[in-house]
Amino acid sequence: MFKSSNFDKLLDKATSNLRLDPDWPTILQICDLIRQNDCSPKYAVASVKKKLYSQNPHQAMFALLTLESIVKNCGSGVHDEVTSKGFCEMLRDLVKTTQHENLRNKILELIQAWAFAFRNTPKYRAVQDTVNILKAEGYKFPALKESDAMFSADTAPEWADGEVCHRCRVAFSLIVRRHHCRACGQVFCQQCSSKTSTLPKFGIEKEVRVCDACYDKVSRPPTS
């Protein structure tokens, strides 16, 4: 798991208890790793979650700021992780148990912003449920800043399933292996996805597999 150890190093750096202010460049590097699929959202969120329980208030706050950034920048893979019942219960538990007022307020701010951002996504309802429970328990939420709930970052599409190549319809088998285009997320045979490209619009700076159609699109000179 080389890639995740690279992630671990960056996360330790971003949440170092020797710091007094957030290490934004490192936090953004962490986002890039996740956006490029160099670290799985599940592994990333689980690692940040551990840091939230640090006794050092700076370290816990930096972990929270890292969590806020990966939710804003890394798309649905991360959203699936932070909106699970278990993760929401963990945040609710932290709100109740933390000794630090600023940490509690930051968690309340995040849960409220996510509930607003995911208000039209039924599968993420655990977040709104958590807001409702905390309100019923008397916690005061800060005023919602809608800007906090805008996740504008463009992220690569989820990979489609499929038994045949999306382009030439050949059936996958032990011989005809399945591959995915990182630009459209569709599934292809080797012949139809033999090219690579960077995908800066998704924060992918390294060469990744793309299908012929996406290759033509991304390598066509921008129309002047």
Ligand SMILES: O=P(O)(O)O[C@@H]1[C@H](O)[C@H](OP(=O)(O)O)[C@@H](O)[C@H](O)[C@H]1O
């Ligand atoms: O090689 P396999 O054991 O078939 O596994 C496939 C590879 O991991 C492909 O990666 P790639 O797209 O980078 O080739 C991936 O797109 C497919 O979903 C997997 O089934």
Ligand SMILES: [Zn+2]
């Ligand atoms: Zn094909």
Ligand SMILES: [Zn+2]
């Ligand atoms: Zn494609």
